[in-house]
Amino acid sequence: MRRTLPAWKLTAPARRLVSPETLESRLACAAQNLLPSFDMSPPAGAPAFNQIWVDPSAGNDANGGGSRALAVRTLSEAWRRVPINVDLSTGFQINLTAGTYPESAVPIYWESRHGTQSAPVLLKAIDGNGTARLPNMNVYDCRHLYILGLDISSGGGDVLHLDSCSNVLLRDTTIRGLGDIPSYAVPQETLKVNQSKYIYVEHCDISGAWDNAVDFVAVQYGHVVGSRIHRSGDWAMYAKGGSASLTVAGNEFYDAGTGGFTAGQGTGFEFMVSPWLQYEAYDITFINNVVHDTQGAGFGVNGGFNILMARNTLYRVGSRSHVIEVGFGSRSCDGNQAACRAYLAQGGWGTAVVGGDEPIPNRNVSILDNVVYNPDGYVSQWQQFAVAMPRTPSIGSNIPSPARVDTNLQIRGNWIWNGPADHPLGIEQAALAADVLAGNSINAVRPVLANPARGDYSLAPGVVSPVASAGLPPVLPPPSAPSPRLMATFRAVAATAARPVTTLTVTFNRAVRGVTLDDFVLLRGRAVASLAGARITTTDQITYTITTIRSTHLAGNYTLRFKAAGTGIFDAANEALAAPVTVSWRMTRTVPPVLLFAPLVRR
Ligand SMILES: [Ca+2]
Numbered sequence: 120m121r122r123t124l125p126a127w128k129l130t131a132p133a134r135r136l137v138s139p140e141t142l143e144s145r146l147a148c149a150a151q152n153l154l155p156s157f158d159m160s161p162p163a164g165a166p167a168f169n170q171i172w173v174d175p176s177a178g179n180d181a182n183g184g185g186s187r188a189l190a191v192r193t194l195s196e197a198w199r200r201v202p203i204n205v206d207l208s209t210g211f212q213i214n215l216t217a218g219t220y221p222e223s224a225v226p227i228y229w230e231s232r233h234g235t236q237s238a239p240v241l242l243k244a245i246d247g248n249g250t251a252r253l254p255n256m257n258v259y260d261c262r263h264l265y266i267l268g269l270d271i272s273s274g275g276g277d278v279l280h281l282d283s284c285s286n287v288l289l290r291d292t293t294i295r296g297l298g299d300i301p302s303y304a305v306p307q308e309t310l311k312v313n314q315s316k317y318i319y320v321e322h323c324d325i326s327g328a329w330d331n332a333v334d335f336v337a338v339q340y341g342h343v344v345g346s347r348i349h350r351s352g353d354w355a356m357y358a359k360g361g362s363a364s365l366t367v368a369g370n371e372f373y374d375a376g377t378g379g380f381t382a383g384q385g386t387g388f389e390f391m392v393s394p395w396l397q398y399e400a401y402d403i404t405f406i407n408n409v410v411h412d413t414q415g416a417g418f419g420v421n422g423g424f425n426i427l428m429a430r431n432t433l434y435r436v437g438s439r440s441h442v443i444e445v446g447f448g449s450r451s452c453d454g455n456q457a458a459c460r461a462y463l464a465q466g467g468w469g470t471a472v473v474g475g476d477e478p479i480p481n482r483n484v485s486i487l488d489n490v491v492y493n494p495d496g497y498v499s500q501w502q503q504f505a506v507a508m509p510r511t512p513s514i515g516s517n518i519p520s521p522a523r524v525d526t527n528l529q530i531r532g533n534w535i536w537n538g539p540a541d542h543p544l545g546i547e548q549a550a551l552a553a554d555v556l557a558g559n560s561i562n563a564v565r566p567v568l569a570n571p572a573r574g575d576y577s578l579a580p581g582v583v584s585p586v587a588s589a590g591l592p593p594v595l596p597p598p599s600a601p602s603p604r605l606m607a608t609f610r611a612v613a614a615t616a617a618r619p620v621t622t623l624t625v626t627f628n629r630a631v632r633g634v635t636l637d638d639f640v641l642l643r644g645r646a647v648a649s650l651a652g653a654r655i656t657t658t659d660q661i662t663y664t665i666t667t668i669r670s671t672h673l674a675g676n677y678t679l680r681f682k683a684a685g686t687g688i689f690d691a692a693n694e695a696l697a698a699p700v701t702v703s704w705r706m707t708r709t710v711p712p713v714l715l716f717a718p719l720v721r722r
């Protein structure tokens with residue numbers, strides 16, 4: 120079956136498989152949204168995983184760890200029980216119960232655990248996504264490590280650093296740099312990955328860095344999909360230093376300084392990994408992302424080979440410059456001259472001169488069928504594009520001279536609305552400029568997005584691009600609007616009451632399961648008041664009503680709240696409640712209980 124509509128017009132994709140990525144045979148496409156998904160299931164017949172439960176408040180490191188009741192207290196102890204430096208034959212599932220894991224209870228380095236496809240190491244927030252809160256994680260030389268549903272926050276260092284790892288899955292995980300970006304009082308990078316392979320980031324929320332929210336250096340194979348990547352001073356994300364074979368799709372990039380996403384940038388030669396020693400980025404597919412509210416470009420290529428940037432939507436981008444850039448990468452030698460010389464001898468592109476800086480060209484860059492819409496009052500400061508003019512690399516750098524960014528550069532089918540009709544194109548290469556003017560719609564027709572103020576950046580129903588090419592096989596649907604954290608709100612009751620409050624209503628912001636009476640705590644003053652005899656009902660799994668509350672007839676200050684943990688309340692995506700919620704009132708007098716709840720049937 121072949122679709123003929125542009126991908127961004129597709130609203131409800133059929134439940135079917137599309138071709139899996141060729142790079143990783145175990146990748147399947149998630150039926151729900153057609154984004155690729157790492158298949159972490161072990162092969163049939165693999166031994167059952169060892170279970171290690173961790174409870175940061177009630178656990179005890181002398182416990183066996185095999186159940187919630189026998190949980191250990193520290194993650195350091197759980198991690199210690201995973202054999203180091205051996206290929207595992209039995210997997211480990213470390214179940215993190217809800218709570219805050221202090222630095223003193225977490226490994227300083229998560230090091231040298233070698234999981235395998237049939238015996239991986241899982242770190243799982245067992246009480247729901249976001250319920251297990253961790254400080255920084257520094258992970259080195261780990262394989263088949265799957266991080267599921269954690270909430271990792273830090274005000275310093277890199278919040279999550281993966282160094283020399285392979286087959287790492289980050290799913291449903293929040294990684295958050297805390298602090299102030301303008302004053303650099305915030306981590307440099309939120310997620311930093313270097314010299315690693317097979318890295319999969321799915322449905323994560325990654326934010327808070329003065330440099331990048333996501334920084335990939337020499338990362339080969341993997342994907343970043345369905346994630347929110349935001350709040351950074353420089354590019355929200357780049358993949359550089361000989362990063363290769365990555366799919367970046369269905370993400371939302373926003374609130375960034377230098378720009379949204381770029382393939383390539385600048386790297387110290389010695390940090391690259393053979394044989395990816397020439398371009399900054401190889402084989403990067405950047406499709407169906409939304410980029411909005413970036414001061415610099417929405418996306419760019421800086422030293423890339425075989426780069427596809429297609430069907431992305433850019434909104435409110437480029438306020439300090441331009442909306443799309445095609446520039447040089449750069450290559451320095453940052454001090455390890457022996458390594459730089461060795462890479463030059465292998466044919467790598469660069470320099471062995473500390474302080475030197477060589478231009479890394481582009482080849483085969485395609486920028487196709489993107490929508491760029493800057494609404495009225497918002498315009499890129501200087502021009503539409505920035506396409507660099509040729510440069511001359513140093514003799515001995517191995518870089519072909521002149522170095523060009525526009526070798527087989529295609530810019531087609533893009534629908535741009537940004538600034539006045541005479542806003543400069545920003546392309547000095549005459550033939551390319553003519554080709555771009557002919558093959559794109561620039562300030563001729565205004566796009567109409569569905570509802571950007573509410574986070575829906577897809578084209579409004581019935582709106583069709585005047586220029587999008589039909590040449591590309593459609594790939595993915597647009598990312599869905601970001602879903603807010605799972606919240607609940609009690610219906611307000613009067614601050615003071617002279618009659619008992621016997622009915623209370625709580626409404627979630629989406630359907631949930633697992634809401635039971637024992638999830639609530641009713642307090643009179645500091646004492647627990649009984650909910651015995653109360654009933655809880657719902658018709659839509661969104662609004663829940665508790666009736667026949669019998670213990671509220673005594674004078675006092677009442678509060679009803681959810682238990683902090685262990686409620687088992689989750690939404691369809693297994694997200695747990697984000698914040699505590701309560702409702703309070705004051706009962707001004709004591710009345711007899713019998714009047715409250717016994718509905719008398721009289722004839
Ligand atoms: Ca960086």
Ligand SMILES: [Ca+2]
Pocket residue numbers: 633634635637638685686687688
């Ligand atoms: Ca429950």
